[in-house]
């Protein structure tokens with residue numbers, strides 16, 4: 001596939017129903033569709049974001065209110081870019097967009113995530129640091145805890 005024109009992508013807040021198929025394809029392959037719905041998806045504070053190409057989400061992420069070290073924080077969940085769009089800056093762009101939206105709401109909340117070991121490099125490239133040893137999440141494989149430090 002030729003490089004995509006990032007300016008043609010629309011970034012915005014979406015409903016969880018819009019992104020469940022992409023989550024399922026990229027994060028819960030070979031599991032029931034319902035496995036791509038997470039506890040907290042429908043909580044009032046939860047924010048779902050997508051980068052869409054012609055109305056179809058090609059990258060998604062979710063921010064949930066979840067404590068970090070005893071204080072209010074955002075947990076990043078369900079970060080995924082459609083395979084044919086990998087490595088073209090879509091994930092970086094959507095994360096930057098979501099981060100600025102999160103800051104507008106709660107300026108001082110830290111941000112953390114459970115990152116797949118295979119995605120650590122991505123998070124590091126966009127400003128995150130590893131803060132734990134490796135641990136296993138059932139059905140999702142080896143992970144580490146990471147926190148956003150800023151680019």
Ligand SMILES: CC(C)(COP(=O)(O)OP(=O)(O)OC[C@H]1O[C@@H](n2cnc3c(N)ncnc32)[C@H](O)[C@@H]1OP(=O)(O)O)[C@@H](O)C(=O)NCCC(=O)NCCS
Nearest residue numbers: 079080081086087088089090091092115116119121122125
């Ligand atoms: C991880 C993922 C979301 C990255 O999305 P993406 O749109 O391909 O990322 P970008 O193109 O914006 O990459 C930003 C930078 O990270 C690098 N990068 C992307 N994925 C990487 C990876 N898995 N390992 C190391 N570096 C990676 C890119 O090369 C780019 O580097 P640059 O700063 O030199 O330009 C995507 O690969 C994906 O969906 N993977 C499968 C699902 C998954 O594992 N999600 C994470 C769950 S915790």
